[in-house]
Amino acid sequence: MYSLTLQPYDYPFRRPLRTHHGLWKRRQGLLIKLSDGQREGWGEIAPLPDFGSESLEAAHEFCQGFQGHLDDGDIFSIGDRYPACQFALESAREALLRYPNPPLQPNFPYCQLLPTGEAALKRLQTTPNDHWGPSPCFKWKIAVEGMQQEQDWFQQLLQDLPPHSRLRLDANGGLSQEEAQAWLGACEGQPVDYLEQPRPPEAWQDLETLHHQGVVPIALDESVANLRDLETWLQRGWSGIIVIKAAIIGSPRRLRQLCQQFQPDVVFSSVFETRIGRQAALHLAQELQRKPRALGFGVLEAIGEERQ
Ligand SMILES: O=C(O)CCC(=O)c1ccccc1C(=O)O
Numbered sequence: 001m002y003s004l005t006l007q008p009y010d011y012p013f014r015r016p017l018r019t020h021h022g023l024w025k026r027r028q029g030l031l032i033k034l035s036d037g038q039r040e041g042w043g044e045i046a047p048l049p050d051f052g053s054e055s056l057e058a059a060h061e062f063c064q065g066f067q068g069h070l071d072d073g074d075i076f077s078i079g080d081r082y083p084a085c086q087f088a089l090e091s092a093r094e095a096l097l098r099y100p101n102p103p104l105q106p107n108f109p110y111c112q113l114l115p116t117g118e119a120a121l122k123r124l125q126t127t128p129n130d131h132w133g134p135s136p137c138f139k140w141k142i143a144v145e146g147m148q149q150e151q152d153w154f155q156q157l158l159q160d161l162p163p164h165s166r167l168r169l170d171a172n173g174g175l176s177q178e179e180a181q182a183w184l185g186a187c188e189g190q191p192v193d194y195l196e197q198p199r200p201p202e203a204w205q206d207l208e209t210l211h212h213q214g215v216v217p218i219a220l221d222e223s224v225a226n227l228r229d230l231e232t233w234l235q236r237g238w239s240g241i242i243v244i245k246a247a248i249i250g251s252p253r254r255l256r257q258l259c260q261q262f263q264p265d266v267v268f269s270s271v272f273e274t275r276i277g278r279q280a281a282l283h284l285a286q287e288l289q290r291k292p293r294a295l296g297f298g299v300l301e302a303i304g305e306e307r308q
């Protein structure tokens with residue numbers, strides 16, 4: 001039996017982030033503490049309803065239902081309607097079992113999220129190259145402004161990248177199939193890791209088509225936001241990249257099982273959680289990410305330092 005304490009948080013980003021889903025200004029979530037009297041473990045509920053997770057309100061109400069006490073059986077029987085709660089409570093339990101918990105730094109580098117639109121160019125132009133390390137990785141959001149404008153900026157961005165950089169483009173499902181084809185054309189021969197979620201999840205055949213063109217790998221993100229969708233894609237034999245937003249995907253235990261069974265090429269990625277959720281996600285990344293790909297946790301410069 002554990003005691004459960006809930007601590008809501010709400011902090012504004014120093015810089016709001018623009019994506020195809022809109023303007024994002026703050027992060028709200030719920031820190032949870034499990035204690036067994038001797039040891040404690042923290043977890044974080046950082047929902048992303050745009051990606052199909054439960055809302056913060058639903059998660060909060062669900063956790064309040066335990067009235068401060070729960071056991072392993074409760075943790076492992078949380079319904080799939082509460083993926084962020086599954087992640088938070090299971091990872092708090094794992095942190096408790098590891099207690100006292102040494103901070104962990106996996107050896108993978110981070111991919112730096114650039115500001116959206118033209119601001120990315122300014123960021124690169126005003127930052128000394130050596131700030132980014134020897135072989136930097138950057139992510140840039142697209143499908144926010146018009147395509148021609150973005151492709152012009154993209155050409156400039158390629159010029160401005162420090163030597164030996166890699167770039168990831170994330171459309172958040174906002175391109176038409178024709179636009180996605182045009183982006184693949186623009187990326188050909190360029191140092192682009194992948195084009196992330198060019199089409200919305202319902203256009204899954206378009207995503208397969210784009211990936212099989214073989215120009216630049218396609219990464220799924222919104223398409224695999226929960227374990228059921230992830231399993232569907234893996235059973236269908238998806239051979240492209242899979243972005244794992246650990247904080248919203250659901251049960252870490254079931255995620256481990258799927259990764260062991262299918263050995264997918266995964267990249268772990270932030271949902272702008274605090275260091276509590278990030279720590280749990282990085283533990284999973286260390287365990288489950290097979291290729292040494294930059295982790296999608298280079299987000300502090302894009303949104304500003306968390307106020308925790
Ligand atoms: O994945 C990364 O490199 C940065 C994180 C990121 O882009 C992101 C952060 C919060 C919510 C959605 C997304 C996204 O990948 O679409």
Ligand SMILES: [Mg+2]
Pocket residue numbers: 170172196197221222243
């Ligand atoms: Mg994405």
